[in-house]
Amino acid sequence: MEKTSREQDRKPAASDWRAFALPIFVSLCWFLAARHISLEWTLSEQYHFGWIVPLMALYVFWTRFENAPTPGKPPRMLAIPAGILLITLVEVLVMPLREANADWRLLGWMLTGLAAVATLLALGQTGGVPWMTHFAFPVLFFFTSVPWPCTVESALMQWLMRHNAELAAELLHWLGVVAEVQGNWIRLSSATVGVDEACSGIRSLQGSLMATLFVGEIFELGRWRRVALLLAGAGWALLTNSGRTLFLALMAERSGTPAMERWHDPAGYWILGACVAGVAFTGWLLRRGQDGGGASRWASASIGVLTEWRERLSATSRTALAGTALLLAGWVGTEGWFRMHEVAETRLIDWSFKQPTQAARFAIVEQSSHVRGEMRYDFHSGGRWCDSEGKCWVADYFRWNPGPNAVRTVIVHDPRVCLGASGKEFVRALPAVSFRADDMALPFDAYWFRDRADNVFVFNCVAEDARRRPGQEQNSDIFSIASRLDAVRTGKRNLGQRRLEVAVWGMRDPASATEAFEELLRRQVVVQ
Numbered sequence: 001m002e003k004t005s006r007e008q009d010r011k012p013a014a015s016d017w018r019a020f021a022l023p024i025f026v027s028l029c030w031f032l033a034a035r036h037i038s039l040e041w042t043l044s045e046q047y048h049f050g051w052i053v054p055l056m057a058l059y060v061f062w063t064r065f066e067n068a069p070t071p072g073k074p075p076r077m078l079a080i081p082a083g084i085l086l087i088t089l090v091e092v093l094v095m096p097l098r099e100a101n102a103d104w105r106l107l108g109w110m111l112t113g114l115a116a117v118a119t120l121l122a123l124g125q126t127g128g129v130p131w132m133t134h135f136a137f138p139v140l141f142f143f144t145s146v147p148w149p150c151t152v153e154s155a156l157m158q159w160l161m162r163h164n165a166e167l168a169a170e171l172l173h174w175l176g177v178v179a180e181v182q183g184n185w186i187r188l189s190s191a192t193v194g195v196d197e198a199c200s201g202i203r204s205l206q207g208s209l210m211a212t213l214f215v216g217e218i219f220e221l222g223r224w225r226r227v228a229l230l231l232a233g234a235g236w237a238l239l240t241n242s243g244r245t246l247f248l249a250l251m252a253e254r255s256g257t258p259a260m261e262r263w264h265d266p267a268g269y270w271i272l273g274a275c276v277a278g279v280a281f282t283g284w285l286l287r288r289g290q291d292g293g294g295a296s297r298w299a300s301a302s303i304g305v306l307t308e309w310r311e312r313l314s315a316t317s318r319t320a321l322a323g324t325a326l327l328l329a330g331w332v333g334t335e336g337w338f339r340m341h342e343v344a345e346t347r348l349i350d351w352s353f354k355q356p357t358q359a360a361r362f363a364i365v366e367q368s369s370h371v372r373g374e375m376r377y378d379f380h381s382g383g384r385w386c387d388s389e390g391k392c393w394v395a396d397y398f399r400w401n402p403g404p405n406a407v408r409t410v411i412v413h414d415p416r417v418c419l420g421a422s423g424k425e426f427v428r429a430l431p432a433v434s435f436r437a438d439d440m441a442l443p444f445d446a447y448w449f450r451d452r453a454d455n456v457f458v459f460n461c462v463a464e465d466a467r468r469r470p471g472q473e474q475n476s477d478i479f480s481i482a483s484r485l486d487a488v489r490t491g492k493r494n495l496g497q498r499r500l501e502v503a504v505w506g507m508r509d510p511a512s513a514t515e516a517f518e519e520l521l522r523r524q525v526v527v528q
Helices: 002-010 014-018 021-043 045-065 079-100 105-134 136-145 150-174 202-218 223-255 257-287 298-314 317-343 369-375 405-411 415-421 481-489 510-524
Strands: 180-182 185-187 192-194 351-353 360-364 379-386 392-400 425-437 440-451 454-464 497-505 525-527
Touching (some): 045 136, 079 105, 079 481, 192 223, 202 257, 223 257, 351 497, 415 440, 440 510, 454 510, 497 510
Antiparallel strands (some): 185 192, 351 525, 379 392, 425 440, 440 454
């Protein structure tokens, strides 16, 4: 009898393995969220810090676990299972949207929100409402790494770039350097400095937001002291980036543009480090004079957790296992849907733009190393020339090979933003221009700008490399909701992209500019 009793004691309880079902489900939700937004962490310079945010969130979670409150009662019996099933349903529906739209930032917020809710449900099942509120901060801290919506980011970025350039130009005047601001550009006597996205302060602003929340938690600051630290962090971000712009402008004035480009990225990382150091120093100052935190309740909390967590988590094991199985089935079904359509894919006719090297005053236009790093294209050709009538042209042709990088790198470079940043005045959008060659149709968006007293007409086309049906037209707005849903229906993902942007100066009106542009395409577009 004693031997049998000891064997039963050593035998794992039936609830032991079931207790891991809900944590596995939560981990899978976080994996799906990180898989989507990690593309931005890799490609966008201002979001490189996102890779360390999960580690910081786990560290904050651990520090809070050391003084966790005594577990409370779990929510009602059906609340957690219903929440798990609802999260599973939304995740499965989002999977094909994510697969066809790797660049859609809205999905990043949605997937992160689902993972956060799943985590809070697991905490509620383990420790009740006290644990949900106690651990809410490290769960929500992950949102600091989620890319902002493009409309919000673009508006803020343009405002920061414009005022950053103005402030840097004013400081240059104080130092005796002649500088003129034109949009987001600072024109010096010997060089031109562009205040781009990374220089605008948007990277340090987002990084300082992450740093202020983390420092405020580590120093255990009170609510109002954390608000003060958040405002100070924004100030540090703007101050350090203005210093960076001033440094690069002085470098360009004294040592030339190549020296400025060599220092562009290193200066950015030094400034980001200085901003974080300033935030940490400010947090240390705010901590002084504040009463210390309460005594640790780790011992009392851990006793309750160690004796009850298996039973509490095991109560939701069936629902969690069903949710995990459905998520895996949804992933398999999504992958099968897109692979089935990729097999039947019909390639578009291969096309490219041949620069008119024989034109008068033709010059090759090269992109800077920073632009190459940001756009990550696989091929580029650029040229500047003047025709026989004295009209000046600039053309840039880009190609991205198939992959998730292809869509992401073209969405952020809108002519209205880029040319507006260079000081040109946007007049209005013009009717789209459709160019046809053989069995191919390329849609061009058209825009009218003014460069001081001169008209500038810009034509821009972003075209996919593949289509599904004979005669199917290229959607001119591939980032609209209708186009994104259509990409799911037709099984399109990771398509290669091509972009042709042409600008012409000196035309009288839109009609003459469009006519000259169409004539240029007939001569220079090569169809294979």
